[in-house]
Amino acid sequence: MSLRWLLVDDSARFLEAARALLERGGVEVVGIASTGADALSQARETAPDVVLVDLDLDRRTASTSRTGSWATYPQ
Template structure:
């Protein structure tokens, strides 16, 4: 059975890129969200095996959403996505329970590697 993934990013183009990488590699994308609050709601609805979460988003950022999801679901597997130069935020995310992080622009093999590692 395919692993279910929730994609969270405020940029539709980025969501599309990740979705493309995932579906080509046998993952099932069960939902997409464009901000942290929507991510929390979609997590509750879809119970994904894994979440890819952008750090910088309007309304609620990815780190706040990560903490909220981890509080409700301590076993949630979340990989943060960040642009270059967000090292401090990445460290916050890892301390808050993120499994890994991938840097934009996405490289397909790195995305799959991070996801496989987080799911094992």
């Protein structure tokens, strides 16, 4: 069984490259998001095992992703 990944970055180029690389290695990418809010929504829908987040997202988006909002995500 492969781990299910959600990729979060504001660069579409990075997201597509990361997705291609991970999938070539047999990793299941269940979603990609460009904002923290979108990432939380997709995480609730897809239940990924791993969430790879760009920590250089704009402060509001990144802080939303890294703070209490993720606390509501079911483990």
